[in-house]
Amino acid sequence: MKAPQAPRGTQDILPHEQPYWDLVRSIAAGVAADYGFQRIDTPMFEETGVFERGVGEGTDIVEKEMYTFEDKGGASITLRAEGTAPVVRAYLEHGMFKLPQPVKLYYVCPIFRYERPQAGRFRQHHQFGVEALGEIDPALDAEVIELLWTLYARLDLKELSLQINSIGDEKCRPRYLDELRSYYRAHLHEVCDDDRVRFEKNPLRLLDCKVPSCQGIADRAPHSAEFLCDECREHFAGLRHGLELRGLDYHVNFRLVRGLDYYTKTVFEIWPAHGGSQSTIGGGGRYDGLAEQLGGRRTPGIGFGTGIERIILNYKQAHPEGLAPPAPDVFVIALGSAERDAAAQIATELRRAGVATASTYGDRGMGAQFKAAGNSGARFALILGPDELASGQASLKDLRSAATDGKQLAVPLSHVVAEVKAQLAS
RNA sequence: GUGGUCGUAGCUCAAUCGGCAGAGCUCUGGAUUGUGGCUCCAGCGGUUGUGGGUUCAAAUCCCAUCGACCACCCCA
Numbered sequence: 001m002k003a004p005q006a007p008r009g010t011q012d013i014l015p016h017e018q019p020y021w022d023l024v025r026s027i028a029a030g031v032a033a034d035y036g037f038q039r040i041d042t043p044m045f046e047e048t049g050v051f052e053r054g055v056g057e058g059t060d061i062v063e064k065e066m067y068t069f070e071d072k073g074g075a076s077i078t079l080r081a082e083g084t085a086p087v088v089r090a091y092l093e094h095g096m097f098k099l100p101q102p103v104k105l106y107y108v109c110p111i112f113r114y115e116r117p118q119a120g121r122f123r124q125h126h127q128f129g130v131e132a133l134g135e136i137d138p139a140l141d142a143e144v145i146e147l148l149w150t151l152y153a154r155l156d157l158k159e160l161s162l163q164i165n166s167i168g169d170e171k172c173r174p175r176y177l178d179e180l181r182s183y184y185r186a187h188l189h190e191v192c193d194d195d196r197v198r199f200e201k202n203p204l205r206l207l208d209c210k211v212p213s214c215q216g217i218a219d220r221a222p223h224s225a226e227f228l229c230d231e232c233r234e235h236f237a238g239l240r241h242g243l244e245l246r247g248l249d250y251h252v253n254f255r256l257v258r259g260l261d262y263y264t265k266t267v268f269e270i271w272p273a274h275g276g277s278q279s280t281i282g283g284g285g286r287y288d289g290l291a292e293q294l295g296g297r298r299t300p301g302i303g304f305g306t307g308i309e310r311i312i313l314n315y316k317q318a319h320p321e322g323l324a325p326p327a328p329d330v331f332v333i334a335l336g337s338a339e340r341d342a343a344a345q346i347a348t349e350l351r352r353a354g355v356a357t358a359s360t361y362g363d364r365g366m367g368a369q370f371k372a373a374g375n376s377g378a379r380f381a382l383i384l385g386p387d388e389l390a391s392g393q394a395s396l397k398d399l400r401s402a403a404t405d406g407k408q409l410a411v412p413l414s415h416v417v418a419e420v421k422a423q424l425a426s
Numbered sequence: 427g428u429g430g431u432c433g434u435a436g437c438u439c440a441a442u443c444g445g446c447a448g449a450g451c452u453c454u455g456g457a458u459u460g461u462g463g464c465u466c467c468a469g470c471g472g473u474u475g476u477g478g479g480u481u482c483a484a485a486u487c488c489c490a491u492c493g494a495c496c497a498c499c500c501c502a
Contacts, residue, residue: 060501117495
């Protein structure tokens, strides 16, 4: 029988990788708390309509990337394909519009999309995201972007750039799309085949075509920011003012559009300087029409999602020295059967006192036990042999440096826990 | 979903024209029946991703399939 493999595009997060995950999750939770965001967990799956209506029927996510199945009751279920729509669904379902606004929520969760995997792109990946609902002030947009930037800064990620744009709203975007279409209509004979499809289906996407021969045409296309209505223009100015107030450098990128239908006004992405074609590390925007799309009352919102796998990728590039896995405080070494029994009792006492304690198992030689102690990364070895037991003592040895090599402290068995705690604190 | 590159031990990689599947690291034991890191010795570890085909003979050539990676599509 063939041994099974993890399904395509999924991966096991092994113990040596966990320190990176712990670090990112704890810093993310800390930043969220500093900005007044509270955690929410939504189900791993939703009624399919949450994504169809929320994200948009014409988007790639809905059209070809959802893990959708029928459950035994006949309901159409979809694995969480995106973070924002479920949070907005929960906001409406639980009447959070009755709470003081804005409601500021964050999540850390897996996302599932049926895509062709590459480095930094998976069928199951994880996102940290925030959503601030019920407020239209562009200062909130700036604060959300600042939050994301702060997360990366606390992780000391290098060479990131903030790209922003405004794609207008229901009132002014149609006018811009007409303008964009008429511009492209004159160039249809010289653009790529994909662009001709985009022209019909989703003209905004014309702007981020990567075919070299289409670049010049996209560069000279009309800018959405020049066709904004008064409200959107003021909002965009407010956003830029807010970013400047906060000392955040940004590039207005008029070719920045995003693949989800619900965005209005503000859109933004954060890019690493280097990286492949799917290197965007985080992105988001404003979605003032989403709640209504989902059948609720009109509620403005702004948020982002950032990929934890991609953050870790960038973190490792910025910190080549890596993160050490957690190590025990004390490694207990015992020689002889009675000594192993005594060592087991001491280990129990140490652990009760909150001291991380490890040992080998079975009847292993002193050399092997010291080798295991060294490999474990333990700070101290606590040695319990016939000599020690006979005198009611244990030997405590600092394993970290050669400087203390050879020196061992004799500690009465009754004082081992107190002495170890004192040594660890020093 | 499209096009391409690549799969040999847990990891990094060798293997000449198609001719006995190897090394380093890791791990285990020993040198040292009470002291880790350094050194030396030995051992464990393989259906060469999987399945088929060609051949006296396949890691090597052919087909399929699974997976990783790269460029698209698109995203985090």
